[in-house]
Amino acid sequence: MNLEQIISSIKQKKSYLCVGLDTDINKIPKYLLKTADPVFEFNKIIIDATRDLVIAYKPNLAFYESLGAKGIESLRKTIEYIPNNIFKIADAKRGDIGNTSTMYAKSFFEAFNFDAVTLSPYMGKDSILPYLEFKNKWAILLSLTSNSGAKDFQYLNIEGSNNKLFQQVIKNSLSWSSNKNMMYVVGANRTEDLIKIRKTIPNHFILVPGIGAQGGSLKNVSINGMNNNCGLIVNLSRSIIYSDSSKNFEKIVREKTRNIQLEMSNYLSICNVL
Amino acid sequence: MNLEQIISSIKQKKSYLCVGLDTDINKIPKYLLKTADPVFEFNKIIIDATRDLVIAYKPNLAFYESLGAKGIESLRKTIEYIPNNIFKIADAKRGDIGNTSTMYAKSFFEAFNFDAVTLSPYMGKDSILPYLEFKNKWAILLSLTSNSGAKDFQYLNIEGSNNKLFQQVIKNSLSWSSNKNMMYVVGANRTEDLIKIRKTIPNHFILVPGIGAQGGSLKNVSINGMNNNCGLIVNLSRSIIYSDSSKNFEKIVREKTRNIQLEMSNYLSICNVL
Numbered sequence: 167m168n169l170e171q172i173i174s175s176i177k178q179k180k181s182y183l184c185v186g187l188d189t190d191i192n193k194i195p196k197y198l199l200k201t202a203d204p205v206f207e208f209n210k211i212i213i214d215a216t217r218d219l220v221i222a223y224k225p226n227l228a229f230y231e232s233l234g235a236k237g238i239e240s241l242r243k244t245i246e247y248i249p250n251n252i253f254k255i256a257d258a259k260r261g262d263i264g265n266t267s268t269m270y271a272k273s274f275f276e277a278f279n280f281d282a283v284t285l286s287p288y289m290g291k292d293s294i295l296p297y298l299e300f301k302n303k304w305a306i307l308l309s310l311t312s313n314s315g316a317k318d319f320q321y322l323n324i325e326g327s328n329n330k331l332f333q334q335v336i337k338n339s340l341s342w343s344s345n346k347n348m349m350y351v352v353g354a355n356r357t358e359d360l361i362k363i364r365k366t367i368p369n370h371f372i373l374v375p376g377i378g379a380q381g382g383s384l385k386n387v388s389i390n391g392m393n394n395n396c397g398l399i400v401n402l403s404r405s406i407i408y409s410d411s412s413k414n415f416e417k418i419v420r421e422k423t424r425n426i427q428l429e430m431s432n433y434l435s436i437c438n439v440l
Numbered sequence: 441m442n443l444e445q446i447i448s449s450i451k452q453k454k455s456y457l458c459v460g461l462d463t464d465i466n467k468i469p470k471y472l473l474k475t476a477d478p479v480f481e482f483n484k485i486i487i488d489a490t491r492d493l494v495i496a497y498k499p500n501l502a503f504y505e506s507l508g509a510k511g512i513e514s515l516r517k518t519i520e521y522i523p524n525n526i527f528k529i530a531d532a533k534r535g536d537i538g539n540t541s542t543m544y545a546k547s548f549f550e551a552f553n554f555d556a557v558t559l560s561p562y563m564g565k566d567s568i569l570p571y572l573e574f575k576n577k578w579a580i581l582l583s584l585t586s587n588s589g590a591k592d593f594q595y596l597n598i599e600g601s602n603n604k605l606f607q608q609v610i611k612n613s614l615s616w617s618s619n620k621n622m623m624y625v626v627g628a629n630r631t632e633d634l635i636k637i638r639k640t641i642p643n644h645f646i647l648v649p650g651i652g653a654q655g656g657s658l659k660n661v662s663i664n665g666m667n668n669n670c671g672l673i674v675n676l677s678r679s680i681i682y683s684d685s686s687k688n689f690e691k692i693v694r695e696k697t698r699n700i701q702l703e704m705s706n707y708l709s710i711c712n713v714l
Contacts, residue, residue, distance in 0.1 A: 188540075228540045232547035234516060235509040242508060259536050261560055263587045266462075266502045273506035286535055286560045288582060290589020308562060313537045315564020318612055319605070325597035331605070338592055 167253050167281045168302045169346050172371065173395045175221045175251060177440060180431035182396050183423070184222035184255065184373070185212065186403025187244065188229050195411050205233065205240040210247055212407055215416040219427040222253035222399055245278050253399070254280045255373070259308060261286035267296040275303045282306050284351060284373070287335045291342055298343045305348050309335050309363065312353025312376030332359070336366055345370040352391075354382020354400070360391045371397050378405030384426070388433035396439045402426065441527050441555045442576045443620050446645065447669045449495045449525060451714060454705035456670050457697070458496035458529065458647070459486065460677025461518065462503050469685050479507065479514040484521055486681055489690040493701040496527035496673055519552050527673070528554045529647070533582060535560035541570040549577045556580050558625060558647070561609045565616055572617045579622050583609050583637065586627025586650030606633070610640055619644040626665075628656020628674070634665045645671050652679030658700070662707035670713045676700065 176182050189205050198204040213223065225244060230237035248254055256274045260267070260283065274280045275297075282304035285294055297305040310320055310332040320332040329337060336350060350367065352360050354376035363372070372391055376382040377400055384400065391398050406426075410418035434440045450456050463479050472478040487497070499518060504511035522528055530548045534541070534557065548554045549571075556578035559568055571579040584594055584606040594606040603611060610624060624641065626634050628650035637646070646665055650656040651674055658674065665672050680700075684692035708714045 190543075226536070226540055228534075228536060228543040228547070231505075231512075232543045232551065234547075234551055235512040238505075238509040238512050259534065259560070259563075260502075261562075262500070262502060262533050263585070266500055269464075269502040269506045273502070273508075277506060277508055286533070286562045287593060288535075288560045288562045289533075289585050289587060290592030290594070292587050292589040294589075311537070311563050313563060313566050315566040315568075318564030319561060319609065320564070322605070322608060323599035325599045331593070331596070334596060335593065 171251070172221070172253060175253070176396045176434075179219065179221055179427070180434055180440060181219055181221055181427045182398050182400055182430055182434070183220045183426055184224050184253070184399050184401040185216055185220050185406055185423070186257070186375070186401050187212065187223055187225040187407070188403045189225070189407070190229055191233070193408050195413065195415050197413055203240055203243065205230070205237065206243045209240070209244040211416050212419060213247060215420040216406075216423045217249060217252065219420075219423045220252065222255055223248050224255040224257050224401055226257040226403075242278060245280065253282065255306065256280040256283040259284050259286050261289045261293045263289065264292045264296060267293050271297045271300060275300045282349070284308065287339065291339070294339070294342060298347055303347065305343075306373050307335065307339055307348065307350050309350040310352045310356050310359055312355050312382065316353065333362070333366065336363065340367070349373050349399070351375065354387050357386045357390050360387065364391055364393065368393055369397070371399060373399045373401065375401045378402045384429060385433070388430070388437070392433065392437040392439065394439065396434060400430075445525070446495070446527060449527070450670045450708075453493065453495055453701070454708055454714060455493055455495055455701045456672050456674055456704055456708070457494045457700055458498050458527070458673050458675040459490055459494050459680055459697070460531070460649070460675050461486065461497055461499040461681070462677045463499070463681070464503055465507070467682050469687065469689050471687055477514055477517070479504070479511065480517045483514070483518040485690050486693060487521060489694040490680075490697045491523060491526065493694075493697045494526065496529055497522055498529040498531050498675055500531040500677075516552060519554065527556065529580065530554040530557040533558050533560050535563045535567045537563065538566045538570060541567050545571045545574060549574045556623070558582065561613065565613075568613070568616060572621055577621065579617075580647050581609065581613055581622065581624050583624040584626045584630050584633055586629050586656065590627065607636070607640065610637065614641070623647050623673070625649065628661050631660045631664050634661065638665055638667065642667055643671070645673060647673045647675065649675045652676045658703060659707070662704070662711070666707065666711040666713065668713065670708060674704075
């Protein structure tokens with residue numbers, strides 16, 4: 167999926183919502199456990215209930231890898247089930263030396279047909295470049311995360327610059343490619359920093375986790391982070407997919423998703439994207 | 441495996457060699473492709489040819505994940521095949537928020553029975569702690585890697601300290617736990633920095649990749665990095681496992697491994713570990 171397609175999808179659906187498919191077999195409605203592949207069955211219902219309201223899905227790989235070969239198969243079927251015009255993000259937070267990154271990139275982009283993968287910047291440029299060689303595929307670099315550990319290293323001041331590490335990650339990596347195949351992760355609870363980051367990267371998309379279960383505010387993120395093309399993909403996971411545990415959970419899931427999409431539609435109007 | 445068992449294994453085998461099972465189906469001897477599970481068959485032969493000469497095996501997860509569910513099954517069988525008294529490292533370079541880290545930790549330590557996992561420090565303390573809650577299991581934190589991208593962020597000077605980022609990673613994380621369940625990754629081509637790191641962490645084990653294919657010197661690493669209990673696990677991957685492609689490749693693999701073990705035995709004597 168290319169930049170224009172993402173923007174067009176946002177404008178058409180009046181939504182910049184990504185649903186995190188962090189499917190934990192211990193948290194899904196019990197009746198699904200009788201099916202042959204409960205994780206896939208759950209994901210299928212979530213996708214059917216939300217596909218017209220969201221522009222992206224983001225499975226966190228940990229939830230699938232922890233189930234071994236069976237989990238990988240559930241993931242493969244899930245990605246295959248997601249419609250082509252929806253952006254598919256592998257939340258993998260990988261980062262390895264060049265030849266290994268190439269292997270991961272092939273796995274995510276070719277074997278699984280993901281559109282994007284989240285990456286950790288610690289190992290630097292040559293650990294990221296292999297992901298940038300695939301046409302219409304995206305590298306999404308961690309910059310400032312929503313967890314408390316962000317303060318341990320991401321907020322360290324870098325000598326000889328006015329930057330903290332998370333800013334240096336953005337500034338250095340800007341020369342690696344463009345807003346046509348790179349995005350950055352910024353946690354929803356970092357509004358002050360999001361404003362500064364938006365000034366540094368006026369045209370890049372920012373993937374924002376941490377709304378809902380992690381306490382960030384959709385309004386703050388939207389008003390402070392949006393650019394003319396929206397420039398935001400906001401992720402919600404647990405607060406949507408586990409919003410109900412009854413046999414008809416898809417109704418509550420859809421209602422919840424619809425309310426968020428309506429709120430997003432409002433912010434898109436306020437910020438003159440629509 | 442606990443610290444004493446690792447040290448005892450090193451003294452008994454006169455070796456601190458780890459073989460990286462970075463098994464690429466395109467690089468293994470062609471005759472194996474006829475078997476039902478070529479990746480596992482190859483690993484089995486490598487393990488049988490080297491098990492008395494090495495103290496650890498380290499599969500890089502990318503090589504298995506890129507083969508989908510089948511690769512995960514090859515990995516599971518490989519780990520099961522490695523004798524109990526050999527240290528099993530998942531080279532995964534993970535790093536995610538707490539609840540997701542817990543999921544990865546369970547996957548590596550319980551489902552796969554790995555002894556250790558390599559982790560990226562970027563997301564800080566709460567992304568690492570879940571791995572430290574498992575008895576006799578290890579977190580191996582990236583500090584200074586062997587690739588060229590290490591200079592992009594790991595060498596940045598941190599304001600208000602005399603540390604570069606890779607040193608700050610070690611200093612901050614020292615308070616998270618002890619040398620009984622944490623190790624650090626330092627690339628073999630970073631001898632000058634290895635000397636400084638050894639002064640900061642006299643008692644921790646250091647996992648050293650980058651010998652062989654990546655150009656580091658075993659002698660330099662050993663003389664400069666060893667402590668009284670050895671304190672080093674040195675990894676070689678490609679230069680051992682792909683040292684021959686004939687039908688009898690295990691002979692060359694064993695010879696190559698034996699030569700490195702003999703060299704290691706010599707350094708263990710010189711440094712008064714034996």
